[in-house]
Amino acid sequence: MKVARTIILCLFLHHFSLQLRAQSITIDDTKNAAELVNLLTQNSSCLQIANESVSGDTFTSGKNSYGTFSNSSANFPFQSGIVLSSWSSTQSAGPFVRTPGEGSDSWLGDTDLDQTLNINSVNATVLEFDFTPQTNAISFNYLFASNEYQDDYPCRFSDGFAFLIKEKNSTNPYRNLAVIPNSTTPVSSTNIHPAIAFVDPFGNVKSCTASNASFFGQFNNTPNNSSPINYAGQTKVLNSRTNVIPGTTYHIKLVVADDRNPLYDSAIFIEAASFNSVIDLGADKLLATNNAICFGENYIIDTQLSATFNYKWYKDGVLLTTETNPSYTVTAPGTYKVEVTLTPSGCVSSNEIKIEYTPEIVLNDYTLMHCDFDGDGKEVFDLSQADDFIKNNDTTLSNVIYYENSSDAQSDSNPILNPSNYINQSPNQTLIAKVTNSYNCANYAKLTLKISNDNIPNQTAIITGVQTHDFDGNNNTAVIEYSGSGNYEFSIDGDFYQDNPEFFNLSAGSYTAYARDKNDCSESILFPFIILDYPRFFTPNSDGFNDTWTIKNLNTLPQATIAIFDRYGKLLKQFNSSNLNWNGTFNGHLLPADDYWFYLIFEDGKNIKGHFSLKR
Numbered sequence: 001m002k003v004a005r006t007i008i009l010c011l012f013l014h015h016f017s018l019q020l021r022a023q024s025i026t027i028d029d030t031k032n033a034a035e036l037v038n039l040l041t042q043n044s045s046c047l048q049i050a051n052e053s054v055s056g057d058t059f060t061s062g063k064n065s066y067g068t069f070s071n072s073s074a075n076f077p078f079q080s081g082i083v084l085s086s087w088s089s090t091q092s093a094g095p096f097v098r099t100p101g102e103g104s105d106s107w108l109g110d111t112d113l114d115q116t117l118n119i120n121s122v123n124a125t126v127l128e129f130d131f132t133p134q135t136n137a138i139s140f141n142y143l144f145a146s147n148e149y150q151d152d153y154p155c156r157f158s159d160g161f162a163f164l165i166k167e168k169n170s171t172n173p174y175r176n177l178a179v180i181p182n183s184t185t186p187v188s189s190t191n192i193h194p195a196i197a198f199v200d201p202f203g204n205v206k207s208c209t210a211s212n213a214s215f216f217g218q219f220n221n222t223p224n225n226s227s228p229i230n231y232a233g234q235t236k237v238l239n240s241r242t243n244v245i246p247g248t249t250y251h252i253k254l255v256v257a258d259d260r261n262p263l264y265d266s267a268i269f270i271e272a273a274s275f276n277s278v279i280d281l282g283a284d285k286l287l288a289t290n291n292a293i294c295f296g297e298n299y300i301i302d303t304q305l306s307a308t309f310n311y312k313w314y315k316d317g318v319l320l321t322t323e324t325n326p327s328y329t330v331t332a333p334g335t336y337k338v339e340v341t342l343t344p345s346g347c348v349s350s351n352e353i354k355i356e357y358t359p360e361i362v363l364n365d366y367t368l369m370h371c372d373f374d375g376d377g378k379e380v381f382d383l384s385q386a387d388d389f390i391k392n393n394d395t396t397l398s399n400v401i402y403y404e405n406s407s408d409a410q411s412d413s414n415p416i417l418n419p420s421n422y423i424n425q426s427p428n429q430t431l432i433a434k435v436t437n438s439y440n441c442a443n444y445a446k447l448t449l450k451i452s453n454d455n456i457p458n459q460t461a462i463i464t465g466v467q468t469h470d471f472d473g474n475n476n477t478a479v480i481e482y483s484g485s486g487n488y489e490f491s492i493d494g495d496f497y498q499d500n501p502e503f504f505n506l507s508a509g510s511y512t513a514y515a516r517d518k519n520d521c522s523e524s525i526l527f528p529f530i531i532l533d534y535p536r537f538f539t540p541n542s543d544g545f546n547d548t549w550t551i552k553n554l555n556t557l558p559q560a561t562i563a564i565f566d567r568y569g570k571l572l573k574q575f576n577s578s579n580l581n582w583n584g585t586f587n588g589h590l591l592p593a594d595d596y597w598f599y600l601i602f603e604d605g606k607n608i609k610g611h612f613s614l615k616r
Helices: 002-023 033-041 111-117 383-390 406-411
Strands: 026-028 047-055 066-070 080-085 121-133 137-146 160-167 196-199 205-208 216-219 233-235 238-243 250-259 266-271 276-278 299-302 310-315 327-330 334-342 347-355 366-371 401-403 429-436 442-452 462-469 477-483 488-491 509-517 527-531 561-565 571-576 594-601 607-614
Touching: 033 047, 033 066, 033 080, 033 121, 080 121, 080 250, 111 121, 111 160, 111 250, 121 137, 137 160, 250 266, 276 347, 327 334, 366 383, 383 429, 383 442, 401 406, 406 429, 462 509, 462 527, 477 488, 477 509, 477 527
Parallel strands: 366 442
Antiparallel strands: 026 066, 047 121, 066 080, 080 266, 121 250, 137 233, 137 238, 137 266, 137 276, 160 250, 196 205, 216 233, 299 327, 310 334, 334 347, 401 429, 429 442, 462 477, 488 509, 509 527, 561 571, 561 594, 594 607
16 A cells, blocks of 8 residues: 555656646757847848857856747746856756856856946856847847845845947947846846845844835745746846947847856846847827827927838828828827838838827916006016916916017027016017926917006996995905996905906905006096904903904994893893994993894894804
8 A cells, every 4th residue: 555655646746747847948058149149030131130159158068058948838928039047058947946056167257248247257158149220229028037036145146147239340338238227227136126134144134125126027936936947036027129220230249147156047038039120219208207298289200210111100000191201290199100111121110109298288368558657658567467367377387487579488588587577668568478387388378568548538437336245254245336338347455456346255344446447547436435244252351452342343334223132132232333332241240251142223224133252
């Protein structure tokens, strides 16, 4: 029975081992340089390739540190491609098994890599070739995997790799394309990793902060892992793209190596057919990335390629049958695609770009008017009085900047530096107002400075009365009643004018009504009025503040009488508008803190009822 169980266990372990191997990538380390480059480029006719070479491990018998890989696992992002490593490339097949690695001190590093990354490399694997692109950019997809992604090593160590490029035969230094997107920082385990916590040799818990963690892919060193590759961790798939000059020959050098010692090896995995000559249309123009096109502006998508090529342009998937030029002028949002057939190679290359537009900035032209009483044609204007009208009261827009002409406004030259004290240069002068939004897009409006010395009697407003609604706290209102045929604006303080003759939220007090015609210098006859209201409380404590309860300005309305009652309806005080105040006493005795009621009767029979508080 023991023997049977042993056989069954061995069969299970063998089957489990086959399952793990089936999930791993497969490595072929017999390919030469030309075969590696052909896999990268898929023999694209958009590139001319020459002078391929590869070098690496010459110290491990029967093994190469470079090769091709194929993959059927969903746990690895590339189906096929090439691998360059700092140990035997066949060691790259998963699952991950912790080992110090392999290599040789006699297997040297690479001086170009050392100069680029400022390291001391050993065990370098290098793939080099010349290429001549037919388009204006090259692109490829890759990921970096390393056995440095364990313990605290990402906090301290990283092997080096680089994708180096320069024009062939140039004396200029190489440029490294293997950098973190939108930076010059090399991709490495020290530059890309999550936060690391570890225990040092003395038992102390330590950590190092995350570095560009959004580009980290995953760890493969968990117990019972089934990773397709034999590396402790890996980055996400990264894309490297750079602009090139069509028809110019470049030299590229792909190199990976250990730093300082041959332990804990690393590799570059590059996706098959991903190294190609592509068309660079620039970054998408999006609201989310704050680079959308300003409303009303045109945007030119330029392939920067020869006019002898054949072009097809698409908007939102629809062919634009009349567009056959190397560039296209965008006037509306959408997703734009270009498909280019390059002659004489017959290579077809395409790319697309998404264009969004910012919201329209809606402004109003406006006119400020001043009376020219001395007849010299000039007056002092406060241009800021027009700001809100020009901006439609849109608080999301910038402050208004004024210029004396359009060319200055367009070039941001010679703004009016003191807009609150500007003297017009001529009668009916027109200024340009400039406003920007949060996307730094601009729009313009006209501000006319009008000088007038006309006084037209039949257009002078006559205020016939003011209808007030008072004794209502914060809801007191006043409506100016008037006659006249002009285009009027109204004020109750002589400073701020509005189109509406009704004024809201007025506090108790004395006011003066004004009305004037917008188009000439005539002023109305002033009309005083009052807003009445009663205090909601008083504090008769002889401190000089609110010691008596009184209705201000009621003495302007003779024959008004008022009676005050307690909560039980007992009459406590009665007086008229000529002697209007109460000190909180009854028959010489102080009354307690409480609510009290009043009844106010006007001469015309109108009456007001309310209550207030006595506080002590």
